[in-house]
Amino acid sequence: MRRTPVPGDRVEELDTPVLLLDLDALEHNIGVVARRYRDGGVQLRPHVKNHKSPQIAWMQVNAGGAVCGVCAAKVSEAEAFVEAGFPNVLIANQVVAPDKIRRLASLAKRADVMVTVDEEEQVRRLSEGAAATGASIGVLVEVDTMMRRGGVRAVEQGVALAKRIASAPGLTFRGVQSHQTPETPAPSREERFAQGARFMGMVIEVKRAIEAEGLPVEIVSTGESWTYDVAQSVEGVTEIEGGTYAIMEIPYAFMSEFRFAARVMGTVVSRPSERTAIGDVSVEAIGAPNGPPNVDGLDGVRVRAITAEATVLESDGPMPLRVGDRYFLLTHQQDVTMNRWDAYVGVRDGRVEAVFEATARGRCN
Amino acid sequence: MERPILKPPGSPVEELDTPALVIDLDAMERNVERVHSFFRNRAAKLRPAAHSHKTPAIAHRQLAVEGAASGVAAVSLGEAEAFAQAGVGDILVTTQIVGASKVARACALARSIALTLVADDLDSVRALSAAASGAGVAIDVLVDAQTHPDRAGLRLGDAPALARAVDAASGLRFAGVFTAGGPLSERDTAALRARDAQAVGALLEARRAIEAAGLTVRVASYGNSTHDYDVPGSAEGITEVRSGAYPLLDAAHAPHCPHLEPAAMVLATVNGRPEPGRAVTDCGQKAIGRDAGQPVVLGDGGLVAAANSAEHGLIDSADGAELELAAGDHVWLLPPDVSTAFSLHDVAYAARGGVVEAVWRVEARGAFA
Numbered sequence: 001m002r003r004t005p006v007p008g009d010r011v012e013e014l015d016t017p018v019l020l021l022d023l024d025a026l027e028h029n030i031g032v033v034a035r036r037y038r039d040g041g042v043q044l045r046p047h048v049k050n051h052k053s054p055q056i057a058w059m060q061v062n063a064g065g066a067v068c069g070v071c072a073a074k075v076s077e078a079e080a081f082v083e084a085g086f087p088n089v090l091i092a093n094q095v096v097a098p099d100k101i102r103r104l105a106s107l108a109k110r111a112d113v114m115v116t117v118d119e120e121e122q123v124r125r126l127s128e129g130a131a132a133t134g135a136s137i138g139v140l141v142e143v144d145t146m147m148r149r150g151g152v153r154a155v156e157q158g159v160a161l162a163k164r165i166a167s168a169p170g171l172t173f174r175g176v177q178s179h180q181t182p183e184t185p186a187p188s189r190e191e192r193f194a195q196g197a198r199f200m201g202m203v204i205e206v207k208r209a210i211e212a213e214g215l216p217v218e219i220v221s222t223g224e225s226w227t228y229d230v231a232q233s234v235e236g237v238t239e240i241e242g243g244t245y246a247i248m249e250i251p252y253a254f255m256s257e258f259r260f261a262a263r264v265m266g267t268v269v270s271r272p273s274e275r276t277a278i279g280d281v282s283v284e285a286i287g288a289p290n291g292p293p294n295v296d297g298l299d300g301v302r303v304r305a306i307t308a309e310a311t312v313l314e315s316d317g318p319m320p321l322r323v324g325d326r327y328f329l330l331t332h333q334q335d336v337t338m339n340r341w342d343a344y345v346g347v348r349d350g351r352v353e354a355v356f357e358a359t360a361r362g363r364c365n
Numbered sequence: 366m367e368r369p370i371l372k373p374p375g376s377p378v379e380e381l382d383t384p385a386l387v388i389d390l391d392a393m394e395r396n397v398e399r400v401h402s403f404f405r406n407r408a409a410k411l412r413p414a415a416h417s418h419k420t421p422a423i424a425h426r427q428l429a430v431e432g433a434a435s436g437v438a439a440v441s442l443g444e445a446e447a448f449a450q451a452g453v454g455d456i457l458v459t460t461q462i463v464g465a466s467k468v469a470r471a472c473a474l475a476r477s478i479a480l481t482l483v484a485d486d487l488d489s490v491r492a493l494s495a496a497a498s499g500a501g502v503a504i505d506v507l508v509d510a511q512t513h514p515d516r517a518g519l520r521l522g523d524a525p526a527l528a529r530a531v532d533a534a535s536g537l538r539f540a541g542v543f544t545a546g547g548p549l550s551e552r553d554t555a556a557l558r559a560r561d562a563q564a565v566g567a568l569l570e571a572r573r574a575i576e577a578a579g580l581t582v583r584v585a586s587y588g589n590s591t592h593d594y595d596v597p598g599s600a601e602g603i604t605e606v607r608s609g610a611y612p613l614l615d616a617a618h619a620p621h622c623p624h625l626e627p628a629a630m631v632l633a634t635v636n637g638r639p640e641p642g643r644a645v646t647d648c649g650q651k652a653i654g655r656d657a658g659q660p661v662v663l664g665d666g667g668l669v670a671a672a673n674s675a676e677h678g679l680i681d682s683a684d685g686a687e688l689e690l691a692a693g694d695h696v697w698l699l700p701p702d703v704s705t706a707f708s709l710h711d712v713a714y715a716a717r718g719g720v721v722e723a724v725w726r727v728e729a730r731g732a733f734a
Binding site for chain 1: 370380382383384385416440441442443446459460461462463464466467470473485486488489509511514515516517518519520545548634635636637638639640643645647648649650651652654655656674675676677679691692693702704705708709710711731732733734
């Protein structure tokens with residue numbers, strides 16, 4: 001059987017494929033956001049869908065400038081993080097199934113639990129479930145800013161929903177929430193600030209309209225890693241849902257203050273031709289919904305294809321990799337990659353320092 | 366593993382916590398019967414590529430249906446270990462085993478099961494031989510012949526020399542030849558069949574060249590064959606065909622396999638309908654996979670699915686018309702790729718007639734190494 005990596009093991013001796021977490025890079029990334037937020041104003045709410053690890057989430061919270069809680073995508077993720085001791089969880093998603101609402105209400109008796117809504121039927125169901133158990137569930141109105149996913153499409157819709165929540169038994173209206181990816185790939189700093197301010201402005205507009213009706217708006221939870229610095233210049237934002245920055249991914253390279261912290265290490269198992277090498281990292285071990293991964297640290301070598309069985313590496317000149325050599329892959333979508341692994345091997349200076357259990361891996365429900 | 370989401374046998378599938386991976390047992394059994402019956406009166410047998418489901422409970426059912434070979438194929442050593450632990454006694458690992466640690470694990474595994482490995486490199490053969498003879502085990506080895514540029518394998522002309530080296534190596538037994546067809550990149554089934562017929566011909570050429578060198582070839586194993594298993598299956602000289610997706614199917618294979626039925630799907634819940642023509646579900650990439658394209662909505666016509674987000678799925682009406690879906694409704698989605706879908710779930714619910722009959726652990730999930 002595979003030997004579990006042990007602190008002190010040399011990285012090149014690990015069985016592959018293995019997901020390596022560069023602890024220097026992870027700590028650097030966490031430090032960049034924490035230093036910016038430490039002096040007050042906007043706070044970070046770490047999004048745990050990105051890494052599924054309570055240990056990493058505590059590192060993010062303990063670094064400072066963060067709420068003492070997390071953002072989760074699913075009820076089952078929230079359960080894992082309440083179990084890991086977080087007193088406050090915002091589920092940035094809609095929850096409608098009766099069983100799930102019962103679980104949510106149960107969680108709400110042990111932690112400050114919040115969820116987002118974008119239509120009345122969700123409010124009706126949440127209220128019914130919360131009232132039946134005597135729990136109080138916090139509810140935020142999700143605002144769509146351009147993704148055309150969840151979220152209310154108009155300001156008046158958000159106001160009506162907020163009023164409905166405020167009057168629903170078992171529910172407490174807490175605020176507004178939104179999520180937004182960049183409008184264009186790799187935006188410049190000016191583009192980031194312009195786009196970010198515009199998207200956050202749409203949420204703030206809903207917040208103000210709700211306040212004009214006499215309802216207090218405690219939380220404006222918005223943004224992502226790519227707008228963590230923009231948020232400080234937008235009045236009214238209380239917290240940023242940041243996740244990607246900790247681990248990083250190829251399409252986020254424009255955020256140059258962050259470093260790539262995750263790599264999948266593979267081994268070359270075959271050299272079928274002069275410019276081709278076959279490696280043991282399959283598509284399932286890294287996930288490639290947005291194209292094949294990049295090879296890290298080897299100029300002129302790239303991934304031609306990644307299949308259910310293997311990585312197909314090709315080179316411009318003669319292939320420098322031989323059978324038995326290691327190679328390192330960087331992902332295009334870190335949360336999908338992290339979700340494929342039961343544990344991450346934390347490394348520093350070429351040796352294993354700690355193994356992080358991905359407690360909430362696979363919790364897609 | 367005791368989590369509140371798990372539902373016991375006897376539960377109606379509509380009560381499962383979603384997203385849930387559900388197997389239609391009747392459809393799966395019909396698929397297995399259809400494919401295995403092809404192999405029943407032939408020299409070639411079907412070796413299930415267990416990577417497609419990573420679930421021993423399914424592998425045992427495949428192996429129990431006549432027409433199957435005596436064991437399964439696994440992509441990684443870790444998968445092979447998981448299936449061995451679950452009682453499968455004959456496993457072919459289709460990735461070359463490289464490095465001292467993995468070689469030692471392979472030798473340990475060869476003590477408890479009939480293990481077959483593939484090789485295309487002399488140094489790797491030497492390392493394997495040294496370890497196997499040191500451990501006192503005998504490992505069957507197939508020489509991997511390259512038939513597609515995106516695969517491992519030796520040039521055909523080099524196969525006899527490596528076969529002789531394996532044959533002469535202590536601790537190893539030369540067992541035969543091995544290859545796999547390319548990915549399902551072609552949309553045209555006829556083009557795929559022509560490509561595979563050519564690759565099968567190349568494998569048989571390698572077989573003949575090795576036999577001409579005086580060696581006995583017991584095994585000629587051809588894989589990636591759910592879409593056209595009859596091509597290698599009817600070729601004289603092929604002894605086993607490796608297919609993975611045929612019991613369960615998926616959106617990538619379905620167009621090429623009109624005689625098989627989708628038997629693995631994900632039950633999802635509509636969380637809201639933020640626009641008249643768009644519903645948002647709880648089934649994103651992390652519940653169904655998007656490495657091989659988008660899922661397909663089963664049942665009602667006129668709906669287009671996308672797992673564009675990690676956590677959310679989108680369902681649009683094909684013509685922009687108002688959807689009848691509302692918050693709380695269920696939809697059934699066919700995964701783009703069954704192997705990825707199984708890699709995302711801890712359990713699969715095996716159901717018959719809409720009632721859960723068994724809850725199967727995806728034991729080899731995550732066993733990448």
